[in-house]
Amino acid sequence: MDAPQETGLHLLARKLNLHHRLSEDDQLAIVVLPHKIRRLEALSYILRESDRPDRCAVLIDGYAFRHKLTGDGSRQILSINIPGEALDFQNLFLEEADHNIQMLSRGVIADIPREAIEALILAHPEVGRAILITALIEASIFREWVVNIGQRDSRSRIAHLLCEFAYRLNTQDLGVDDAYQLPITQEQLADATGLTPVHVNRVLLALQREGLIERKRRMIRFPSWERMQDVADFNPRYLHRLDAGTNMHQANGAV
Amino acid sequence: MDAPQETGLHLLARKLNLHHRLSEDDQLAIVVLPHKIRRLEALSYILRESDRPDRCAVLIDGYAFRHKLTGDGSRQILSINIPGEALDFQNLFLEEADHNIQMLSRGVIADIPREAIEALILAHPEVGRAILITALIEASIFREWVVNIGQRDSRSRIAHLLCEFAYRLNTQDLGVDDAYQLPITQEQLADATGLTPVHVNRVLLALQREGLIERKRRMIRFPSWERMQDVADFNPRYLHRLDAGTNMHQANGAV
DNA sequence: CGTACGTTTGATCTTTCTCAATAATGGTGG
DNA sequence: CCACCATTATTGAGAAAGATCAAACGTACG
Numbered sequence: 263m264d265a266p267q268e269t270g271l272h273l274l275a276r277k278l279n280l281h282h283r284l285s286e287d288d289q290l291a292i293v294v295l296p297h298k299i300r301r302l303e304a305l306s307y308i309l310r311e312s313d314r315p316d317r318c319a320v321l322i323d324g325y326a327f328r329h330k331l332t333g334d335g336s337r338q339i340l341s342i343n344i345p346g347e348a349l350d351f352q353n354l355f356l357e358e359a360d361h362n363i364q365m366l367s368r369g370v371i372a373d374i375p376r377e378a379i380e381a382l383i384l385a386h387p388e389v390g391r392a393i394l395i396t397a398l399i400e401a402s403i404f405r406e407w408v409v410n411i412g413q414r415d416s417r418s419r420i421a422h423l424l425c426e427f428a429y430r431l432n433t434q435d436l437g438v439d440d441a442y443q444l445p446i447t448q449e450q451l452a453d454a455t456g457l458t459p460v461h462v463n464r465v466l467l468a469l470q471r472e473g474l475i476e477r478k479r480r481m482i483r484f485p486s487w488e489r490m491q492d493v494a495d496f497n498p499r500y501l502h503r504l505d506a507g508t509n510m511h512q513a514n515g516a517v
Numbered sequence: 518m519d520a521p522q523e524t525g526l527h528l529l530a531r532k533l534n535l536h537h538r539l540s541e542d543d544q545l546a547i548v549v550l551p552h553k554i555r556r557l558e559a560l561s562y563i564l565r566e567s568d569r570p571d572r573c574a575v576l577i578d579g580y581a582f583r584h585k586l587t588g589d590g591s592r593q594i595l596s597i598n599i600p601g602e603a604l605d606f607q608n609l610f611l612e613e614a615d616h617n618i619q620m621l622s623r624g625v626i627a628d629i630p631r632e633a634i635e636a637l638i639l640a641h642p643e644v645g646r647a648i649l650i651t652a653l654i655e656a657s658i659f660r661e662w663v664v665n666i667g668q669r670d671s672r673s674r675i676a677h678l679l680c681e682f683a684y685r686l687n688t689q690d691l692g693v694d695d696a697y698q699l700p701i702t703q704e705q706l707a708d709a710t711g712l713t714p715v716h717v718n719r720v721l722l723a724l725q726r727e728g729l730i731e732r733k734r735r736m737i738r739f740p741s742w743e744r745m746q747d748v749a750d751f752n753p754r755y756l757h758r759l760d761a762g763t764n765m766h767q768a769n770g771a772v
Numbered sequence: 773c774g775t776a777c778g779t780t781t782g783a784t785c786t787t788t789c790t791c792a793a794t795a796a797t798g799g800t801g802g
Numbered sequence: 803c804c805a806c807c808a809t810t811a812t813t814g815a816g817a818a819a820g821a822t823c824a825a826a827c828g829t830a831c832g
Contacts, residue, residue, distance in 0.1 A: 312754070330664045333750040338664040351658070355650055360657045360755040389569055395610055395792060401656035402607070402615045405825055408659060409585045409593040412666045413713030418818070456667030462781060495588040499567070500615045671788070702810060713789055719814060734797090 269371045270322040271295055273346030274432075280433060280504060281399055282392035291386050295379075297372040303338065308349055308363040308371065317354040317373045321345050324369015325445040328352075329453070330361045332517045339454035341403065342366065342427060346434050351397045354379065366445050399502045406500045414495060416465050419455050421474065424482060429498055441483040452511035469493075521672040525577040525627045526550055528601030528689075535688060535759060536654055537647035547643050552627040563618040563626065565606055571748045572628045579624015580700040583607075584635075584708070587617045594709035597621065597682060597701065601689050606652045609634065621700050624736065649701055661755045667713045669750060671720050676749035679730065680738060684753055696738035724748075741745050 275292040280285060299322070302308070308319050308326060315388040321343055321370060328340040343349060354376060383390035399466075403426075409466045410422050419467075424444070425432045431442050444451075448466065469475045474490055476483040531549040533539060539547075554577070557563070562730045563574050563581060576598055583595040583604075595616060598604060609631060638645035658681075665677050679699070686697050699706075703721065707714040724730045729745055731738040737746045 303568050318691060328660075330660065333752075334663060336668045338667045340660050341662055352653060355653055356657075356757055357759075358754070358757075361660060374690065391610070394652070396651060397539045397649070397656065398607060398610055400646070401652065401659055402611075404656055404659035405583075405595050405616060407663045408595055408666060409587060411663060413587050413591045422715070448780095449778080458821055459779085460781090460822080464820095467780080497588075499613070500613055502613075502615070506611075675815090704810075704813095715790080715812085716788055718810095719788095722812080 270299065270370070271297065271320065273322065274320050277346040277348075277390040277434065277503065278389070278396055279307050280397045281502060282388070284388055284392060285506070288386050288392075291382060292387060295374050295382060297374045297378075300371050300373060302365045302369055304365055304368045304433060306365050307315065308354060308365065310362050311359055313359045315350055315359055316376050318348055318350040318354050318376065318379055319363070320348050320374065322370040322372055322466060325366040326363060326369070326371075327366050327446075327450070327454075328361050337453045338456070340407070341400070342454070344431060344434055344436060345369075349394070350391075351393055352400060354464045363424065366450070366478060368505065397503075402500045407411060416457055416461060418456070418493060418495050419457070420451065420465050421469065421490060422496050423451070423455060423514050424475065424484075425435060425491055425494040425496040426501075428482075428484065429496075429501065433501075441481055444482045445482050472494050525554065526552065526575065528577065529575050529603060529627075532601040532603075532689065533644070533647040533651060535689075537643070537758060538642060538651045538759070539647060542589060543644050543647075544577050546630070546637060546644060550629050550637060552629045552633075556628050556750050557624055557626060559620055559623045561620050563620065564608060565617050566614055568614045569612065570605055570608040570676070571631050573631065573634055574601055574607050575603050575625055575627045575629065577625040579616060580621040581624070581626075582621050582701075582705070582709075583618050585614050592708045593711070594705060595662070596655070597709070599686060599689055599691060600604045600624075603651070605646075606648055607655060621705070647739050650757075657755045657757060669708070671712055671716060672723065673748060673750050674712070675706065675717065675720050676724065676729065676745060678706070678710060678753050679739075680746055680749040680751040681756075683739065684751075684756065688712050688756075688758060696736055698735045737738065 263463055271293045276287040278288060278292065297320070302324070309315060311330065318366075323345055325345075326343040326349055328343070329337050330340060331337050338363060349363050349371070352361075383393065406426075410419055412497070414422060427444065428440075436442070440509065445453070448462045449459040452462045457465075466475070467478070470477060473485055474493055490496075526548045530539070530544040533547065534544060552575070557579070564570060566585065576602055580600075581604060583598070584592050585595060586592050602769070604618050607616075634648075638648065658718040661681075665674055667675060682699065683695075683697055691697070699710070703717045704714040705719045710717065712720075721730070721732070725732060728740055729748055731740060747752075
């Protein structure tokens with residue numbers, strides 16, 4: 263067994279540092295934050311709409327997703343989260359949660375008490391700043407999703423989601439070269455893009471026939487990142503990486 | 518001539534106070550913030566994608582909107598902003614803007630220098646907190662737009678946008694009873710909902726035939742807020758008003 | 773080794789888009 | 803105040819993207 267108690271929050275420090283440079287001292291303050299490790303099964307809920315958030319869950323291992331249900335029961339997936347991401351910055355400072363957060367796969371999270379975060383922000387203003395910036399970048403991603411769902415056809419739409427996910431994985435050093443494991447089913451992909459599962463399936467097969475993606479099992483590979491980026495109309499500016507401009511397949515010199 | 522120098526920032530203090538209670542002292546600090554008043558024509562740009570934000574524009578009079586263009590030139594409108602709202606919390610703390618902000622009508626804005634905001638946050642932590650909360654609520658609204666565009670059919674979609682706008686106007690005491698002036702053309706409404714202008718027109722006429730809305734010129738009235746809310750699948754939780762639960766037509770006791 | 777879940781396929785239907793034209797409206801200069 | 807122009811709103815007919823319904827096929831895992 264590994265020791266997530268010792269390594270888990272390093273991922274968070276690393277993630278925050280990607281968007282706002284932090285001193286060694288500030289990073290250390292994050293790593294030593296009090297927290298409780300929990301192992302969760304796939305589909306278990308981390309937070310439900312209308313809950314009062316009182317702790318901040320940080321994803322250590324596995325994947326999670328945000329979603330919201332409409333009155334007629336359909337589900338819109340709002341984000342797919344990867345290890346190192348804090349799941350509750352969007353809710354922690356508000357009175358009640360406006361969406362659900364659920365594990366996608368089985369995994370591990372670290373729960374940090376709200377008060378510990380508050381104290382951290384007071385003692386380390388730059389960390390507070392990093393949290394603000396990270397929350398604003400999440401908002402930027404939501405805006406891009408509005409654009410993606412509102413304006414792009416199904417082909418670009420799905421390609422865009424695949425590009426974003428690849429790029430973010432790569433940012434966190436979780437991609438294996440140019441291939442990666444897509445942790446979601448086609449039905450979930452449908453709920454994330456506002457399409458039906460049947461149509462998602464047809465689009466994936468079409469992208470494959472065109473040679474834009476290769477798939478075996480849940481593994482996805484882009485034979486040409488450029489062509490894919492082009493089809494997806496993907497411009498990573500909205501992800502606000504500090505070292506943007508660097509080629510995605512050699513980046514991550516930081517930390 | 519009125520004196521927006523004296524009254525303009527009161528609107529901002531009022532807006533922030535809606536989401537996070539502020540002391541008299543904190544509110545005063547907002548009102549006396551150094552700023553420059555500018556009168557702008559309709560469609561003039563306040564910020565462009567890739568700009569480096571260095572000031573915060575607060576909308577004093579008139580309407581503005583955020584939008585983003587895709588590679589093939591289509592436009593997605595991301596928000597419609599009303600007087601009292603700060604237009605740059607989403608960009609001010611990031612290196613470069615990821616979307617455009619443009620005036621919808623002619624109007625007046627107050628430009629606050631970035632440094633003044635930074636100093637304010639340091640001297641008045643509760644104002645910093647209010648800014649964080651306000652930015653998080655904007656993110657919540659973007660999420661709801663993802664849901665709206667991703668899951669609802671054109672009828673609910675447009676109804677939802679109309680409800681949200683009515684509710685927000687009312688929150689800022691800008692609605693005239695149950696009727697209000699919708700400051701956008703059907704083409705802009707189309708770009709906000711991911712539909713075509715032609716279809717928006719047909720949906721509006723249908724809503725009108727059903728007796729869900731009355732229109733003359735740009736004026737919109739809901740004969741029955743309940744029926745409209747129902748068609749729109751509108752639940753104002755995502756707007757995180759402190760005094761939510763109060764009936765929208767009698768609210769605003771605060772400040 | 774069977775069962776549940778996920779993927780793939782086919783046929784048909786619906787919503788929304790596209791293209792094109794006409795009708796109001798509002799603002800402007802004379 | 804009126805005539806004109808540019809915008810905005812409305813209408814119709816046909817096309818297309820994506821949804822729906824239904825079934826078959828794989829494959830992971832208990």
